Amino acid sequence: MENLGERYYRDSGAVPLFGTVFMLGCGIVAATVLSFIYAFVVYWNPFVYVSVVATGLFGLGVGIAVNVGGTLGKVRNPLYARLVGVVMGLLSLYLCWAFYLWAAQKGDADMCRQLGILEPELSFDPMRMYELIQWIADNGLWGMFGGTPTGWGLYSLWAIEAAIIFLATVVIAGGNESAFCEPCNVWADDAENLLQLENTGYEDLRSDLEDERYERLDELHTGEHNAKDCLRVTLHTCPKCDESNFMTIKHVVVTLDNDGDEQEDETEIVNRLIIPAELVTHLQTAAGTKTQKKKAKPQAEEIEDYDEPEAE
Ligand SMILES: [Zn+2]
Known part of the structure; x- marks a missing residue:
């Protein structure tokens, strides 16, 4: 039996130097700017929902910045991108706490009086930040549903908040x-949801x-x-040659949630299966989106260098 791994796209794992620098740069800028805005929004707005x-x-936002930086920088290594996401997630948490504590000193006279703070100061010193965080945990800063969370209740909320920020960034x-x-x-180029198909058994379709x-x-x-329970076909095709064509098929079920909003559940059936250019043309024609774009024929030597992704 043929090695099925060879039927699918595989990232080369390449991490170009420029891409790394660019990706980190995008992440650092986004983490700094957004954590500043976030800290002040969360401190000064009175609505819990707005904060959530x-x-x-x-x-x-931070995750998108890293993702876009990696895409523009041609980073083809999802593990590395995720690792940068982890670092940026941690950096975001650290920075937003620094800014938040600064905002709290500016806005909370009790806090400044009790801690003997004369002038609000932006501090990035972890020990100093820890002292201020502890004071807030002991005394509380803001009300929610008629109470002021302190102690473990507040620590739990902070943990949930940190988890949301961190996971969103990494994912x-x-x-x-x-x-x-x-x-x-x-x-x-990605032609998303180019075609909709009747749903069928996953295993059979995949092996076909x-x-x-x-x-x-x-x-x-x-x-x-049924548009609310069907398969959606996405094509990924190289804009320059006819040699790199991939197909992703997902089963999508649209349901209504409790608020009556539509919610999509996706199950992946094939992810970037390698397909021939003829099939791309055929599917584009079926979808009525066939463009007459003339593609340059790649040089023969280049194709020889890159026949199929090699098995490792
Ligand atoms: Zn190409």
């Missing part, structure tokens, strides 16, 4: 779902496609499908 939303956006930072064409040194029985796609395309 801000927490999610903060982590999301988003390493979440590049596109493919890279190594010979052309460029990311693939791995064995190149692509006609299965036509059968599912002509069959009836």
Whole structure:
């Protein structure tokens, strides 16, 4: 049996120097700017819901900055991107605490009086920050649902907040779902949700496609499908050559949550399966999006260098 790993896209793992520097730069700038804004929003706005939303956006923002930095810097190593996400997540938490404690000193006269602070000071010294955090945990700073959280209650809220920021940053930072064409040194164009297909058994469809029985796609395309419970096909194709073409298929179920909002549950069936250029053209025609873009034929030597991703 053929090694199935060879049927799928594999990141080369390349981490170009420029990409590393650029990715870190984007992360550091975003972490600094967003943690400053976040700290002041959370300190001064009186609405818990606003703070919760801000927490999610903060982590999301830093994660997106790292992700975009990595994409523009051509970093093809998801593990490395995630590692940068971990570092940036920790940096974000550290910076937002420094700014928050600064905001608290500016805004809380009791705190300054009891701690003998004459002039609010922005401190990045962990020991000093720890002292201030402890004072807040003992005394509380803000009210919620008619009470002022202190002690373990407050520590728990902080832990949840930190987890949201950290996880959002790490997950988003390493979440590049596109493919890279190594010979052309460029990311693939993603045609997301190009086609919708009738849902079917995952295992059968996966083995059909791995064995190149692509006609299965036509059968599912002509069959009836429910837009709220169907398969969605995304193509990743190199903008410069015909050699790098990949297909991702997800089963998507749309349900209504308690608030009546639509919610999508996705299950991946194939992730960036290597497919021939003819199938790309065929699917684009079926979707009615076939463009007449003329692609340059890659040089023969380049193709020889890069036939199929090599098994390790
Ligand atoms: Zn290419």
